[in-house]
Amino acid sequence: MFHWLEKNPFFFAVGIFVVIAYAGVITILPDFMNSARPVVGTKPYTVLQLAGRHVYIKDSCNACHSQLIRPFKSETDRYGMYSLSGEYAYDRPFLWGSKRTGPDLMRVGNYRTTDWHEHHMLDPASVVPGSIMPHYKHMFSNEADIETAYAEALTVKKVFNTPYDEAGMPKLGTFDESKKIVLAEAKAIVDDMKSPEVKEAFAKGKIKEIVAIIAYLNSLK
Amino acid sequence: MNWLNDNVNLLALIGAAAIIIISVVVVGKYIKQIKTDKSTGELADENWDGIGEYKNPLPIGWAISFLLSIAWALWYFLAGYPLNGYSQIGEYNEEVAAYNTKFESKWANPDEETLLGMGEGVFLVQCAPCHGITGDGINGKAADFTAWGTESALVETILKGSKGMNYPLGEMPAGLLDKDSAKAVAAYMVEKVTKTGTANPDLVSMGEALWATCTACHGADAKGMGGSAPDISAYGKPGFVVDVLNHGKKGFIGNMPSFNDGRLTDIQKLAVGKYVNSLTQ
Numbered sequence: 001m002f003h004w005l006e007k008n009p010f011f012f013a014v015g016i017f018v019v020i021a022y023a024g025v026i027t028i029l030p031d032f033m034n035s036a037r038p039v040v041g042t043k044p045y046t047v048l049q050l051a052g053r054h055v056y057i058k059d060s061c062n063a064c065h066s067q068l069i070r071p072f073k074s075e076t077d078r079y080g081m082y083s084l085s086g087e088y089a090y091d092r093p094f095l096w097g098s099k100r101t102g103p104d105l106m107r108v109g110n111y112r113t114t115d116w117h118e119h120h121m122l123d124p125a126s127v128v129p130g131s132i133m134p135h136y137k138h139m140f141s142n143e144a145d146i147e148t149a150y151a152e153a154l155t156v157k158k159v160f161n162t163p164y165d166e167a168g169m170p171k172l173g174t175f176d177e178s179k180k181i182v183l184a185e186a187k188a189i190v191d192d193m194k195s196p197e198v199k200e201a202f203a204k205g206k207i208k209e210i211v212a213i214i215a216y217l218n219s220l221k
Numbered sequence: 222m223n224w225l226n227d228n229v230n231l232l233a234l235i236g237a238a239a240i241i242i243i244s245v246v247v248v249g250k251y252i253k254q255i256k257t258d259k260s261t262g263e264l265a266d267e268n269w270d271g272i273g274e275y276k277n278p279l280p281i282g283w284a285i286s287f288l289l290s291i292a293w294a295l296w297y298f299l300a301g302y303p304l305n306g307y308s309q310i311g312e313y314n315e316e317v318a319a320y321n322t323k324f325e326s327k328w329a330n331p332d333e334e335t336l337l338g339m340g341e342g343v344f345l346v347q348c349a350p351c352h353g354i355t356g357d358g359i360n361g362k363a364a365d366f367t368a369w370g371t372e373s374a375l376v377e378t379i380l381k382g383s384k385g386m387n388y389p390l391g392e393m394p395a396g397l398l399d400k401d402s403a404k405a406v407a408a409y410m411v412e413k414v415t416k417t418g419t420a421n422p423d424l425v426s427m428g429e430a431l432w433a434t435c436t437a438c439h440g441a442d443a444k445g446m447g448g449s450a451p452d453i454s455a456y457g458k459p460g461f462v463v464d465v466l467n468h469g470k471k472g473f474i475g476n477m478p479s480f481n482d483g484r485l486t487d488i489q490k491l492a493v494g495k496y497v498n499s500l501t502q
Contacts, residue, residue: 007267026303071313073320078346080484082313110482115475116351119362127359128350192476 038089044153044162045090045219046170048182048207051149052216055209056095059136066097067106067220080107090162102133109221114192117214122195136210140197144212150178186211189218321486328488333495336488340496343489347480348497356500363474366500370457372411372420379403385471386464390438390450397434406431414443415456457501459494466490 005012045053056062069075071082083106088094112120119126122140124133153172156162164172172178189211190202198208224230265274279287328335345354351363358365368374380403382395398406404421409428412419419425435453440446443454455461467490469479485493 022298071310073313073317076317077484080482111347111478112350113476113478127362129354
């Protein structure tokens, strides 16, 4: 048989592939359907949270912060329950990150609050002595891009059947309906904030990036 | 030559010499063989672009280990791995369960010093990001523990009110008492109810007369009427900190998340309480 395989490199290659792929078959396939589904309770991002996610990506937060808690006691003690694959079902793209210059943010919504994020984004070293994180003052002056966020939500709803507008899931509706929801959501955050600049802009109906990113960070649970 | 007296050094030296001698002998043998050897033996049928192959039998030791490893691989593929049910999460669960058992037995009856040390450790990780590493609240960004839980802080609380711990009776309004009455009630409370001692003993009797203002919500025994309002008999003690840790607090300063999600064990919460109390000046 080995002699025959030596003379038929194609079938030899097929044989090697089968042997190596067997590991994947036995470890991945049995739980694949289960782990690919959203975990119960996982919801798609609301439009304001999506706008915040865009800020997160734009400012490259994922270069220094991971969003993946590994099943080690040292990690779960600090960051909370380890991550499950189904929790990323509505992340497009997922933001696992590959390096922790700063801490993991997978469940930051459980242990940090709006007012902390506000202090921290203005001047990280004021709340975390010795922090090397740069400050993100521009988030207090730049406006969040709600239109793009709505467009993304609508796209994933139509293309990937993301369950917006279903029972118990975030409501999307038309852009005008969505805008009202975004403003209501933003109001809850702005009320908890102290920055007069952000409050003033919000009174005029404008939502700053800081509001969107706090909405996103608070949603990470 | 002191270093030669060391066994490890001596062994390493002998090993190095042995490697050199064996290498020289083996290399010499094969160089000699390359020089004198003639290619003899039966050729295999196949011929790959002019390169042939002798029909050499496999050395018996190789053949046995080869066959054994194939047998082992088949067993491992079909039974060894799939049937032993290994999972990373499973290993994690075992590790955590073993750790928790060890933690509970080791710290079943911690002394005061151990609790303070444990509290400091937890505080620096979980609390310091908002309350500061010294617990001073970082210029008003969070509650200042150097003043928190004292008699004067209690007067402030009575004057300003308190909110955000999600008790059924809701918010405690500001201005229930004027400044002098608040001082008197605070003096009575820390002297007679929490028994931590007052700085104004002359006000105690006046405070006792006004104490009903508090008992309306917190109950006659100040324990909060079975969870309707905070148990203020624990004011200025570790139990009060534990209560805030369990409830979280969305107060006037800001929003503190609840730590009631299993991140801290009861003994750790108590330790944090002790440590926070130790910060009070």
